[in-house]
Amino acid sequence: MANYVERLTRGxxxxxxxTATRQIAEALSAQREAVLGEISEALATAGVTLPPDLSFDVTEHIEPTLPWDAHQADIDFGNLSTQYAVELVELLVNTQSGMQRFARGxxxxxxxxxxGVLKRGEGFTPLNEPKLQHLHTGYSH
Structure with a gap:
């Protein structure tokens, strides 16, 4: 469960x-059907006779998408010091946990x-150790 963290970091x-992608796809499909209906009606009104065996399918060739990553938080994850990475994780976990306190259900x-910290060549180390501080230990529900 990371929806609040995703909203904070990715927007x-x-x-x-x-939900938005599904609604866009449904709207595009409805628009496509409406346009085909209007074209058929306009051709019939103009007296254009189409061959009875004419058949065609208009399919969606492009996935409906929006620039979802255009407004994500500008965090340089690759260059964070270990202490800053720990503090970022604390912030993100406590944000999710804190928001859960107020959510329905x-x-x-x-x-x-x-x-804990997992480093190449050193293995996993749970915090607190003298060099790295894990001070914000969460909310008690």
Whole structure:
């Protein structure tokens, strides 16, 4: 469950993308059917006789999409120090957890937060250790 974090970092979450894309596809399909109906009606009104065996399908060749990534947070993930990365993770986890406190229904994220660091050649290290601080341990629901 990361919808609030996605909204913060990407500007949208997967549910918004899915819903909007589906609605765009439905609107394009309805528009396509309306245009075909209007063309058929205009041809009939003009007295144009089409061959009875004429058949054609107008299919969608381009996926409906929007520039979803155009407004994402400008975070240089690749160049964060380990301490800043830990603090970013704290922020993101606590944002999701904090928003869950106010959402309808049963919170699916929350409680005590545990963060660790996985480094190449060193393996996994749970925090807190002297060099890295994990201070913001979450909300108690």
């Amino acid at each position: 949208v979450d997967a549910n918004v993308v899915y 049963i919170p699916t994220v929350g409680g005590r937060t545990h963060i």
